[in-house]
Amino acid sequence: MMLDDLPPLREVLAEHGLMAKKSFGQHFLLDLNITRKIARLAQVGDGDTVIEVGPGPGGLTRALLETGARVIVVEKDERFRPLLDELAALAPNLTLVLGDALAVDEKALAGGPAHLVSNLPYNVGTPLLIKWLTGPWTPASLTLMFQKEVADRIVARPDSSAYGRLAVIAQATCQAQLVMDVPARAFTPPPKVDSAVVRLTPRADRPAPPRLDALQKLTAAAFGQRRKMLRASLKALGGEELILAAGLDPQVRAEVVDVDGFLRLADAWLARR
Incomplete structure (x- = not known):
């Protein structure tokens, strides 16, 4: 046509x-x-x-x-x-x-x-x-x-x-x-x-559903208070201990953490559960 x-x-x-x-x-x-x-x-x-x-x-x-x-x-x-x-x-x-x-x-x-x-x-x-x-x-x-x-x-x-x-x-x-x-x-x-x-x-390595659910929770918290350091914005989800387990600096803000960093946070949060 x-x-x-x-x-x-x-x-x-x-x-x-x-x-x-x-x-x-x-x-x-x-x-x-x-x-x-x-x-x-x-x-x-x-x-x-x-x-x-x-x-x-x-x-x-x-x-x-x-x-x-x-x-x-x-x-x-x-x-x-x-x-x-x-x-x-x-x-x-x-x-x-x-x-x-x-x-x-x-x-x-x-x-x-x-x-x-x-x-x-x-x-x-x-x-x-x-x-x-x-x-x-x-x-x-x-x-x-x-x-x-x-x-x-x-x-x-x-x-x-x-x-x-x-x-x-x-x-x-x-x-x-x-x-x-x-x-x-x-x-x-x-x-x-x-x-x-x-x-x-x-992506071929698209996160599995539990990892994706964790990613959504963590990004909602981190960017919901984007001017705060991660240790404050993620306090209710594990705070400093969680952030260190993901190999990140608790004093940085969400806006400087790359996608791989957030995926590591998701993995650390799932491991703690």
């Missing part, structure tokens, strides 16, 4: 009288050059299954369908059902699921390995990412658009202002790379901030 055979998205939106809903954090990406580039960055094609969250009018969906991949879209806003049904009638490789992505069982949806490719709604981007990084289902890859500030936090390095809990969890579970900047003017309506696409590839 070629996008050129379909009416322009602006015409489709006008025909259906649809506008972005602020309460859903919607900003439509209608530029086909950008959506096609995201599809290329996702490295998907024939034989692949892709899950897209928040397709809206289907701008990125069209580009993903062009790759030949099987595309499953999860949309919470029922206003877009007629548009997506029309697209599904032309594309047998498209499946529409109406529902909340935070509550969806991706493993059951995909029925096997699947890639995540989405321009995520701003208001649920981070909770969805945490779900996919720490939940029971592991995607084959994630190519996701976030607000630029959130994207920077995902790929941040230690001892930088953006480095925090999100960076540690993302980088402990995946190889994370910022692959594309997208200016606000590319969206309809334009948001107040720029966006960026992050590509995440699950």
Whole structure:
């Protein structure tokens, strides 16, 4: 299926009288050059299954369908059902699921390995990412658009202002790379901030569930009081004894501890239990 055979998205939106809903954090990406580039960055094609969250009018969906991949879209806003049904009638490789992505069982949806490719709604981007990084289902890859500030936090390095809990969890579970900047003017309506696409590839040495649970507890405590030394912020979880067991200095702050350091903390905490 070629996008050129379909009416322009602006015409489709006008025909259906649809506008972005602020309460859903919607900003439509209608530029086909950008959506096609995201599809290329996702490295998907024939034989692949892709899950897209928040397709809206289907701008990125069209580009993903062009790759030949099987595309499953999860949309919470029922206003877009007629548009997506029309697209599904032309594309047998498209499946529409109406529902909340935070509550969806991706493993059951995909029925096997699947890639995540989405321009995520701003208001649920981070909770969805945490779900996919720490939940029971592991995607084959994630190519996701976030607000630029959130994207920077995902790929941040230690001892930088953006480095925090999100960076540690993302980088402990995946190889994370910022692959594309997208200016606000590319969206309809334009948001107040720029966006960026992050590509995440699950690590072969992804932490086992108990280790990942420990990592989440420790990073929540450490970065919840990021201006305090570790011996203070982790006092309730083992304090100085725990920190020394992980080979770290109790007087440093969380923002200077790298991902391996937090994984050692998780191992030390599990060993104490």
